[in-house]
Amino acid sequence: MKHTKSEALYKEAVKYIPGGVNSPVRSFNSVGISPIFAKKAHGSRITDVDDNEYIDYICSWGPLMLGHSNEEISKGIGEMIASGTSFGLATEIEVEMAKLIVDAYPAIDQVRMVNSGTEATMSALRVARGFTKRNKIVKFEGCYHGHSDGLLVKSGSGTITFGVQTSPGVPTDIVKNTLVCKYNDIEDIKRVFEEDGEDIAAIIVETIGGNMGIVPGKQEFIEFLRKICDEYKTVLIFDEVITGFRLSYNSSLEYFGVKPDMVCLGKIIGAGMPVGAYVGKKEIMEVVSPVGPVYQAGTLSGNPLAMYLGKRNLEILRDNPQIYEALNEKADKLEQGIKNNLKKLNLNYTVNRAGSLVCLFFKEGPVENYDDAIESNVEKYNAYFKEMLDRGVLIGPSQFEAMFLSYAHSDEDIEYTITCNYESLRAIHNL
Structure with missing residues (x-):
């Protein structure tokens, strides 16, 4: 994917805004690339200024339980x-x-x-x-x-x-x-x-x-x-x-x-x-x-x-209590899909989940506190982030962030994400 307009906007932004962003996590510094500038979003999808479309697991860092631009x-x-x-x-x-x-x-x-x-x-x-x-x-x-x-x-x-x-x-x-x-x-x-x-x-x-x-x-x-x-x-x-x-x-x-x-x-x-x-x-x-x-x-x-x-x-x-039931089902499907991929690839990484919050740690588990978490292989995560991004899946630009699911994420979204997870893990480990 090309990010020509985002890169140009970033060069302009750093002249007027510290680091070019109004919150550090938006900078994408931790994953070693320029930030993506969003243009619009609807449902489970977000589109950047270069018209690249992504399945979005940031969801504005959590509040969009029903997805972007929900009409109700x-x-x-x-x-x-x-x-x-x-x-x-x-x-x-x-x-x-x-x-x-x-x-x-x-x-x-x-x-x-x-x-x-x-x-x-x-x-x-x-x-x-x-x-x-x-x-x-x-x-x-x-x-x-x-x-x-x-x-x-x-x-x-x-x-x-x-x-x-x-x-x-x-x-x-x-x-x-x-x-x-x-x-x-x-x-x-x-x-x-x-x-x-x-x-x-x-x-x-x-x-x-x-x-x-x-x-x-x-x-x-x-x-x-x-x-x-x-x-x-x-x-x-x-x-x-x-x-x-x-x-x-x-x-x-x-x-x-x-x-x-x-x-x-x-x-x-x-x-x-x-x-x-x-x-x-x-x-x-x-x-x-x-x-x-x-x-x-x-x-x-x-x-x-x-x-x-x-x-x-x-x-x-x-x-609508069925929203929570559906969210848990989606999160469970994503969690189990990632775990199955890890097993197929013989990778001893850890998946933590609570409700509709999911995280893949690039380390052997368990992960129960800060000391455990910071043992993660951040370089591997950064490479994984870029592979997922290239495949049209947007996750947090840091090992230490959650994947936020929304009610708008479809079964097809989840299945595609699991496929991209498998391909991305293979790519960064040369498997």
Whole structure:
């Protein structure tokens, strides 16, 4: 495939935009090629400015559960635009959206809309600190919760450690209160609480790790987080920016059967529009301004266009449970197809899956945490990415991203993808 127009646009873009992109993952730097510039998309297909068409497994990094340009979701959006795109005042649809989210997530009582996942996690942690009157938080190595200062940290070892900033511009005084533990490691959590438990305001966790590839939280691990938070009166926050309404309509609450104190949402609740939310139990959310002293605000929070599309998306998912059944069937078919290809080719790589999220790790399994994930052969993945792209299949331009399936992916799409997977694996291994 030729990417002449994309390459020309990229050369122009780097003059005016840092790295030529407005989010690093769009740069394709990690796979060693210039970025693709999208022109249009519909259903399971996306078309770039060179008119190359791809089966799309990025799906805007997750929110497009029903595929691109779904007509049922966008029906009536013209009337919404004609009524006004932003008011700076409360609107009825914000209330309707909040009720819809609370009904879908019975563990929580109230919702505050924001404009991104980063805003949601940053705000939730501030609220947890304000509620508990404590300073420290716990996160897990390999879990990404947005780019706010206190969360851009990594661990120095597999045991408890004080955070070391992973980005210049992040003051040490901020990350010193972020403790980093090993994902899926109960003993590591025990140690950090034995040392600092009385000053830990919150644990924040991706119940399904989605930023080190797909790494599901173990059932006993998620259950233990609830237990130790109860013991120390610590706020348990599920970061469901990726998994919210994707694992199931009732999200991780149904998937694991564990109730958090707060939840961070994004992506799907906006159906592709910029949106986020932090939600929680009433006694926690009542510390938020204007009811309580913890300040958080946003001029465009609850934007009526985002609320309209998000509400339509959630209503369709709520009223059509067969969508989740079909998504799981599609993901299972893809997972088993890739595993069969690996067996035929005698390759000991690992496929992780949670619901409609799939990831092929270029390493022998199991992959249960960040240390496991980073052992993957990134060079092989990069070569694989290019082979798949040349065959018209667009996957994440990084070993550490998920394949996102949508309801719009057809059986033919899945079968073609499995065929391309086989051919691409053969090509990069000279088999």
